Amino acid sequence: MNTETQLGAALTISDLTVDYGGGPVLHGVNMDLVPGEVVALLGANGAGKTTLLGALTGRVPVSDGKLIFDGTDLRQLRTEDRARLGLALVPDGQSIVAELTVEENLRLGALWRHQGHARERAIRGIYEMFEPLERRKHADGHQLSGGERQMLALGRALIAEPRLIALDEPSLGLAPLVVVQIMRTLRATAKERGLTVLLAEQNVTGALSIADRGIVLNLGRVVVDAEASTLADDAALRHAYLGF
Known part of the structure; x- marks a missing residue:
């Protein structure tokens, strides 16, 4: 295994529950990501995508469940320590100075x-x-x-x-040609470095075009976990959960 591939890290999310205001926003979410994999996290506004990324990076408190990143329990780490372990977040709104x-x-x-x-x-x-x-x-x-x-x-x-990068709506408000360039760069970087990518997107077509898998959230629950090509080709499923 070369050095680039070793940069990747596996992530296991088990029975993840997040409560806001006395009610659950995420309900027993389960998913696994492997090194070098690009996973599109899809769903309508309010489905829980941003909350999931916040829980992963320590910006949102977790009520129950496990977040295991390459064998380490993330719930025991502060946000900055998760970053040093190799977990990066690019939030909605672009994190630059x-x-x-x-x-x-x-x-x-x-x-x-x-x-x-x-x-x-x-x-x-x-x-x-x-x-x-x-x-x-x-x-x-x-x-x-x-x-x-x-x-x-x-x-x-x-x-x-980073060994895992989570992105929240990176294509929001951008011109189509710029979106294509960013998506292609993400895909190429993931494969060259063994980087694990979790991509939360409203641009379903763009996300699935570079993803290996698609995971659909609906009202805080995982309702679909399938190969990206399968999800892109399933019109009934897209209509039911993704609105197109």
Whole structure:
């Protein structure tokens, strides 16, 4: 097994329950992810996708269940310790520092993972992955287009070399060509590095086009867990849970 493949990590979610305001938002959710796998997490607004990602990264308290990341119980770890273990979140709204330049954002992302020449190589790797960022490397975050900000948010997460990356609506509000580029980059990176990807998306067609599997949430419960191609071809299921 090469070094890149070893970066991946397995995730097992067992009987996960999250309560808000006295009522459950997630009800006994179960799923398994394996290294190098791209999983599309689908469902209507309010289905529980963002809550699930928040529980995974420690931003949302868990009422019951297990979150086992490569043999480690995540519920015992703080959010920052989960990140150091190799779990990254790119939240809805794009997690960049708007007052910093593109390059400063990338250096911040690389701060505790890379030093010296290794950091410079890592930054060059992100520029090769997202060419528009190199042309804008001296621009402040607030000067970027929506697509450039999303590329920077993803680049800043990837430069820390996560083993699992969770993304919340990365295509929201972006032009179709930018969405295609981001989706293709995610797929290629997952396969090259053995990176595990959990992709929460309203853009069902785009998500399934790069995913190995699709998991559908409905009212906080897993109602479908199937190969992406099977889900894309099942019109009745799509109509029932995904609205198209």
